Amino acid sequence: MKRKSPRPAHGEPLLTGEALSWLLAALAFSILPHFLNQPPWVPALTLACFGWRYAVLRRGWRLPPRWLLTLLTLIAIALVFAWYRTVVGRDAGVALLLLMLGLKLMETRHYRDAMLTVFLGYFVVATNFFYSQEIPVALYMVATILGVTFALVGLNAGERPPRFKARLGSAGALLLQSLPLMLILFVLFPRLPGPLWGMPQQARAGLTGLSDRMEPGSISELLTSNATAFRVSFETVPPPAAQRYWRGPVLSRFDGRGWRRDFSGAGQQLEGFGEPLRYTVSLEAHDKLWLLALDVPSETSEDATLTPEHELLAKRPVTQLKQYRVTSWTDYRMDADMGALRRTETLRLPAQGAERARELAQTWRAEAAGDEQFIARVLQHFNQQNFVYTLSPPALGANPVDEFLFQTRRGFCEHYASAFAVMMRAAGIPARVVTGYQGGEWNALGEYLLVRQSDAHAWVEVWLEDRGWLRFDPTAAVSPARIEQGIRGALVGDETRPAYMLRSGLWGQLRDRAEMLWDSTNYFWNNWVLGFGPAQQREFLRRIGLGHIDWAGMVILMTVLMTISGALSVLVVLLRRRRGDDPASRQYRRLLKRLRRAGIEHAPHEGPLDFAERAAALRPDLAEELRRLSALYAGLRYGRVGDATLVRALRSGVARFRV
């Protein structure tokens, strides 16, 4: 940066004011998104440098002298260090890149400097993807790349550049031509498992999702979010709505108020009956380990483990979109033999609290013929007494289970699951709370199931002799609609439901429709662009018959393909040049063809104007148009400027030409 701008080499193109203005505009455009990613002073200072450079160009300001530039560079480095305590890493690195780009423009006098900033500009575009890779960002970046390429075309257009539209067209054509190379690189570039190296693990405070703790109110909190939790594509027939229980954290330890996960060292067993379901989940980042799976998962792709509680856990927190395949049984027998330790753990209740609930459970258990009868009675109680399923239950005090069961009787799934599990344990039946999601919205456009944060749910598993762990959903007893119609159906009439659930009428339907379309687009993007990881790459290569190729082979194949496509494009250019295949010639050949049909033959050696005169003598009625079009062609073919508007004029003239 401290290097003085070199003098322009002999024959180096001139840096025109117009080209520099467009370059500044394109670079500014590429920097704007960093206002969201960086402290505002970084992009603001960069834009200030751009403004200075523009003022030099248009208002006669002066470029800073070299000592000032050096000082500014040092200040910029110091500022970045003061803010980030480092000058490397993603955030500090990007900040430094932006500031240096701004300062580079302060010493951009010649074509070579400008070209350097163009390449820095492309790099700035890439840095935006360090922060977000969603579709809107990608579209913005395509526009930015077009802008920077447009500036690049302008820089190389010389002192008499072609018109705006022609330059934009060249930039677009350049980008289209790079598409095959881009695809080759995308498909074949060796993928690294896990997140990009050196990318910091961001604190993801904004992420919503299940936690390893459930208290009254913790699940209803999730309902305020309409965000996507995950999406599922089924290889087999999707299960009916009532069986769509997505298993998340299993909570076995109760402290009187909330439930927590418990780590037991016991083994696990699972027997499945009938046909298993096979599907692929693409899970949004939630910064936890849970991999949601249909109740109950049995097999999964390699980088996840099954816990003794039949939870699926990732090796690392899910900090970016994650895809995995799962096989699940919906008809199963889980842990028919349970060890004594686990049994004790899943029966344990705190010494204090929920006295009335315990008493009631013990009374009912004594009256019942067996565990099943007792369970049925509890569920019946929820169903027939005046229990209300609501998103805004009253706050509970020191003894939440009793308060809920005997006083308020208004609650959300966590209240019912908690109370139910406590009553089971009180009656001597091992029980635990399972949290996860229930239901999901079928997207017919993309043929996948969309599960939102608002589908979060909690239910209970009860262990019965010989039958193992069985799922019971007390919420279903209170509000069957929750399971059959999903959360939106269950909350109709609830005044406190979130705004997105209040949509109705044609407008609401249209919005739902549009959302579904947008979501399926996102799903496609996630699956085929962002989710194209090592596993997908191997799968793709296997399908095209290159299953055994390793990364070195991929690099070789990539190099070969890129060389071939490069050679092909050079060949096309050479062939076109040889054939004299420019747009004007094509139009002229069309004109000659029409005249030939009318019996006026063009001799190969005749120049355009000579031929026009000869043909005009033969057909005086066409003379004027013939002379006009021939002169237009001659000017385009042999003249100095190739103007797109003149080509269009020739094309439309030839199209209208009637013999």
Place this chain on the structure above:
Amino acid sequence: MSLAPIPDTSPDVSIRRVLEQLNSVILGKERQTRLALACLLARGHLLIEDLPGVGKTTLAHAIAQTLGLQFQRIQFTSDLLPADIVGVSIFSREDSRFEFHPGPIFAQLVLADEINRATPKTQSALLEAMEEYQVTVEGVTRPLPQPFFVIATQNPQEQVGTYPLPESQLDRFLMRVQLGYPDAASERALLRARDRRELLRELPPCITPETLTELQAAVTEVHVADALLDYVQAITAQTRRPGLYRNGLSPRATLSLVHAAQAWALIDKRHHVLPEDVQRVLPAVAGHRLIPVETAGTAPERVITQLIEAVPVP
């Protein structure tokens, strides 16, 4: 060239006035006068070949007068010596040293009349000056004035007492123009009009040497597209195909063809060269350079026509 055009010195107007004046002296030879002007604008030397008395000398003289150039005429004879052209050093008794007396070649426009009457030795003295734009006398190299043109005339080579120019030396003339007999109407006008010699004396210069330099610079600015170079190269390649001509066109001839076509385009008020321009100047540029292997079958004027017809326009 200034941005605001002054009407009287703009290229179009200058060229039109020059041509009008030349055509008022040489009647009925519009194509030849135009070729001659194109030749000079392309900074080439001109060879006019024809029978005596058809106006070769008059054309050369008219050009010199019209362009306002300093003019010298050398009548070539069989006893002309090189020193008669370039000049000699003579001992000066007052200064006690040799003093150079420049020959007639030290002029902006030299008319070499009946060049093929002189011996090859004398011819080559002139031809060297044409190529180098300088002469070397007794070890001292002296530059010729700028601009420097040679207009040579020669009689058809079948005539007795001539030393035909060898092909290598013909190549130094950008163009060879044949005048031919005037048509009846022009000849009648000639007979009715005043004496040409008298007319020539009164002929005013139409342009200044500065304008001429500007015009020559404008010629090099005329755009030559890649497609046109393709065409010129195709023509050259055709002349080099075995069995057609004794020698194909040399690179110098090819370059001359492009320059001449540029000049022709400028005279035609265009800023780019068309294949038509190449075809118009090709007989004059290539006619004296191409000798068909089979001379018997084709009339001389058909040689170039056949060449043009053999090469498609790109």
